Amino acid sequence: MKTAIITGASAGLGLEFVAQLEEFFPEIECVWLISRSVDKLASAAKLLKKAEAKIVPLDLCSEADTDKFEALLKEEKPEISLLVNNAGCGYLANIGDTDYKVQTRMVDLNIRALTAITAISVPYIINGGRIINMSSIASFCPNPRMTVYSASKSYVSAFSRGLEEELKPRKISVTAVCSGPLDTEFLDIAGIRGQSKTFDVLPFCNPKNVVSGAYKAARKGHSVHTPRAFFKFYRFVAKIVPQSLMVKFTKT
Ligand SMILES: NC(=O)c1ccc[n+]([C@@H]2O[C@H](COP(=O)([O-])OP(=O)(O)OC[C@H]3O[C@@H](n4cnc5c(N)ncnc54)[C@H](OP(=O)(O)O)[C@@H]3O)[C@@H](O)[C@H]2O)c1
Secondary structure (H helix, E strand, O other), rough: EEEEEOOOOOOHHHHHHHHHHHHHHHOEEEEEEEEOOOHHHHHHHOOOOEEEEEEEEEOOOOOOHHHHHHHHHHHHHHEEEEEEEEEOOOOOOOOOOOHHHHHHHHHHHHHHHHHHHHHHHHHEEEEEEEEEEEOOOOOOOOOOOHHHHHHHHHHHHHHHHHHHHHHHHHEEEEEOOOOOOOOOOOHHOOOOOOHHHHHHHOOEEEEEHHHHHHHHHHHHHEEEEEOOOHHHHHHHHHHOOOOHOOOOOOOO
């Protein structure tokens, strides 16, 4: 059975990844929906028209739960056509101003869990399959006040590039999606709403367009997808201007 796995499928962009999946990947027969909230995943499952949904409640910050995922794959041996590593979190705060656990949660979810889910899944991904990793414009340059978040997304982008090269012999593509701000629960959880002048002035991305762009980019085997011309330009600037200068202007 051709299978897709979507993490963070219960809210925000994850719901959009579920809703648009069948339009861009009509060959997928089964979709594994992962997050902590069973009820919300059950609602997300209703967005699928033909494909079968499998609800997999996991706390991806827990090693015991990523072990459960590994055991599930060993048992079910799915033919994975598409893996969407979408679950992620961010927090707005200077290092040392909050509980260290608030900062390390970003490392646990954005880095450790994404690495674990990918490493566990790769042996089950079919030749010619696709991986989509949700990165961010924050990956282009460090963002003071979201230092850990931006560093974690730099990891996601660098990890995607290296993995793509490793998986070339199997023709598995890896696409890092570098979205700008999105109006989702992420902003409330991160404590960003009304607290960041940068977010107040940045243009927002539309979740529907981010997901359709991500799916099209994955289909074409693109390494990076950056929605909106404004952020494509930012990516270019961040490549040529020294980070020591950029960082003066990139405070969140
Ligand atoms: N929003 C933005 O401005 C923005 C911009 C650029 C990139 N991104 C990236 O886009 C991705 C999606 O963001 P979003 O805006 O859709 O965020 P969101 O609305 O906060 O949704 C986050 C998703 O991750 C899941 N999740 C959180 N902690 C989890 C855990 N410990 N275990 C399993 N699942 C967990 C949540 O489900 P449960 O709560 O049910 O577990 C939810 O489904 C993230 O990687 C984010 O970094 C966001």
